[in-house]
Amino acid sequence: MAESFIFSIAESLTAKLASRAYEEASRVVGVYDDLQDLKSSLSYVKAVLLDAEQKQERSHELREWLKQIKLIFYDAENVLDQVDCQTLRKQVVRAYGTPKDKRLDRVAANRDKFGLQTIAVDRRVVHRREMTYSHVIESDVIGRDHDKEKIIKLLMEPSLDNNDGSKHISVIPIVGIGGLGKTTLAKLVFNDKRVGESFPLKRWVSVSDDFNIKSLILKIINPLSDFASSTNAPGGQQNLIDLQIEQLQHRLRNMLEGRKFLLVLDDVWNEDRVKWVELQHLISVSAQGSKVIVTTRSQSIASMMGTVANSYHLKNLSPKDSLRLFVRWAFKEGEDGKHPDLIMIGREIVKKCKGVPLAVRTLGSSLFFKHEIQEWEAMRDKEIWNLPQKEDDILPALKLSYDEMPSHLRQCFALLSLYPKNHAFNSFDVAPLWGAAGLLPLQSKDKTMLEDAHQYLSDLMTRSFLHNVVDCGTFYGFKLHDLVHDLAVYVSKDVCQLVSSNTQDIPENVLHLSFVENGLPYNSIKTSLQGVRSILFPVDNQGASEAFLNAWVSNCRYLRYLDLSNSTCETLPESIGMLKHLRYISLCNNKRIKRLPNSICKLQNLQVLRLDGCSNLETVPEKLRKLISLQRLEITTKQSILPESDIAKLNCLEYLCVQNCVHLESLFVGTRLPTLRTLEVTASASLKSLPLDTHHFPQLETLGISGVVNEDWLYRSEDTNAVLRLKTIVLYKMVTLPHSLQRYASTLQTLVISRCYELEVLPEWLSNLSALKFLYIWGCPKLMSLPRDIHRLTSLHLLQIINCTKLYRKYEPQVGECWPMISHIKHTDIRKTWNS
Template identity: 30%
Template sequence: MASREVMDYMQGKKQTQRLLDKLKSTLRSVNVVLDDAEEKQIINSDVKEWLDELKDAVYDAEELLSDIKTEVLKRKLEADQSGSSISKVQQLFSDSFLSFDEGIEPKIEEIFERLDFIAKEKDVLDLKVGVARRTKMRLLATSLVEDSSVYGREEDKERITKLLLSDDVIDDRISVIPIVGMGGIGKTTVAQLVYNDVRVKQHFDLLAWVCVSDEFDIVRVTQVICGFVTLRTCDIADLILLRYPRKTVGGYLQSMPSSVISAHPNLEVIGRQIVRKCKGLPLAAKSLRGLLRSKFSMKEWENVLKSDIWELSNKESNILPALWLSYYYLPPHLKRCFAYCSIFPKGYEFTKSRLVLLRMAEDFSRQEKKKPLEEVGVDYFNELV
């Protein structure tokens, strides 16, 4: 609303300006309860539906403002190309916006009424006012990469490695060693440890690593395996020609607890209680470490420890509570940037520069003084990393 194009458009349009001011005021009244709504939506479907309706209405408002900016820029470009004087440009704006204005004000009125209705529902849902204090995360300048040591998986790794190195062969059947457990327990990490073990590399003539996504495609997976074997791109689409693999299932690996030690003694007691809530899940502990590493207040740590999100059951959500928390405490502008990544399929590789440009196209980067939008987008990316 504060962009130069929108401000230029508003000059002399008192009724339109009043409508936008009312819209802005309504958005402020909703904004103060967003934090409470985002936490409650996990266990309250009515709140989740309210948030979804709010997002839809805000997106419509954003689209309307984008139309205004586009129209203003288009008219300025036409004026520049025609070499018109300032007075002629003003006249051009006045004439060309007549038809545009007729459609804009009713749209603003409609969006305002919709948002006003949604805003009044916040009282029915008992949403509380209060914005959580969120500190901006900053990367430490260092040439060292993050320590990727793995704890508590030595026994699991050895058991699987011994199975792989065993000469016990039953007929000519393909052996499968499944590693079973909920998301974040460290299944992939154990597989990577085994795959990169020197003994395993020396024992087998050929090793192949294939990532299977949620949308399982047996043809694609088998093509990748054949590519490892032949060292060529495999385009065969016939499963029989691809030697369709037979599968056997069995085995189960137990999880082992991880531990996190706080860098601040006064927070260690709370930190250990939070770790116990992670129930031995490495991904949970790692994500909360990223969340809490920039927070040094006892109150902030206690808020995480006592959050209702921990009480979620598997039936209510298939997302780890610790991951919900790490998302919940993100600043609003980073939430949008993070959620945008969900449009990519699992396992999809993207580059930082392309992702930054895509987010810029969606107007996710907020303008900062003396800083190009692309640099702002890179800052957002680094904060999320």
């Protein structure tokens, strides 16, 4: 599977070699000519990589050739990274050899014997699913009655005229991940008697592989035109294909003129708005009230095509409906009553499917005619991806979306497999992981690493790969659906490895390791694992020991990402300063460590240093100013004074968190942090002052505050021109909201109020936040009500209330006594609990 990423690696290497920074660095260390040779060999082999990727399954020899190329690319990446290490530039040749030693030119010469074609741009052909049809047996569909009625209600609503007086065709997108039942729902609606009576003319068009206008016109004019290319097609249909598009569009317009028309476009992947607008213009001659239903996995496509207020996001089946569907596929009709013991196991099997109907069907049908308890238990205990899969089962359905993604996005998605299921991600943590792996574009003055990561997350979100997304304006929170997580594990199996007590072996040349259990044997390390670039301990209270550090970390000299969260080590080895490639190191929540070696300040590539939750840390390292690449710093320390002058010299610092520094009395009084964008200050009870103005924080956009009893320390300049232009404020564990938040009314777009357990009322001035787009209220059980004038928040796009008992009762959608006060808000998400 790793060979599917090889073109992306080649592109990354090419970009680095072409950059001025690498050219200058190579001249400094005397390897300029060698890098030019590498550039030439890389260009020669890169030209055929896309073709090789697509043909590798048919040739063992070609797979081996790609494996050799991949390993050479990894070595080349390490050499280029070493060139980029400021302190070791002159030692590159002596310690690691030159790029000419990497054998790329010799291995690349073998490309010609495979008959590979030159393909310069990644426009891979994705094999879409088979064409769909409109027929459905309604009694076979379970749990979609409510969804069906919702869509039919939208169909029956009158269409509105456009501003120019022209007719408006409403477009209703149905959005969701593969296998969720979008097509089935559209079929139920399409075949409903009420819909047939309301729309005299209906057409079902399976789009799937291409949004070709001529093809679409043919399918609308004649539903049988899918078969018109066969030699047995009737003459009339064959004649349609022979017509020019000008003649076809005349026929289409004549057919639709003045007739009320329903068009279903199933499985749309096209993101070219020009093509959609062209089709829209052609069908606009139909009668008032004509509608289009679109099924798609992409929210961006839904937004582009949709005209109703909200896309219809199809939800997962309930556990009860999932079990009913499972029984339907696992037993002959009426036989399930004979096997209550199997039904009990079936309940556990259904949990794997997480409400995705296609997964339920896949597992249920694989047990049809099998009535042995051992067979059912084996199914229960086996990962879904290890089961045999037919073309229309869940793995091909989900992997289709994965295969469609550009190669850089596939790599980023694969790295999410390093975290356990149900992990709560945020973009502040994902960005450095992707950045350390070299998957984000080369840094520029115009765009930060976080902004690049946001773009990639947005791309994944529009493809329905992210679940429970929370858009906080300047950062995202999200989860992965369990089946999507399984897909990430499946596609990354040669690159990423989750290590547990069940792990038999670790693949050679694996790049990323995630340790998900304590007490694993660390005393035997393979030579082949010295190239590991990422080590994580992502599970709470599962951390590294000193034995692990001694056995593993010092051997992995190319480490870029080292997450030692929840570790139990009392110190770090002095040799940590030798890990020159390191971009990220976290000692988050280590309760035992007291000091860090000063050698940590030799890590001039380090972008993230996390010391938050290190409650016994007596002092932060001296000479922090030497960490010239540091972008993010999180600190918990017993110090009463931080080394502010050093921190102020960190010219790349964008994110600063000061957490539980109980002895800290002041913070950055008279100190300026010109590049800081995010500041988080939590539970610092002794803190007496904090300057919050543009003189000290000219770029600050996001402010997080937790556990502040009063706001006296929130120093505010009297200069109105010095007011911060905050976009996001996150408040944790507050008893009241700081009155000073009013100062940001014209710029504040996102407000998060979380775990404020004693908060009873929201201030009425909250309604003055004229720019507010997103309001999140989580875990505030005593909060009684929202401001009476909440209707004044005319910019409010989303209101989310979760785990707020009293608010839920009053504002429950449709039935709560105060629901009318917020029903005008475009998006509302009001739930008793996170899982409701």
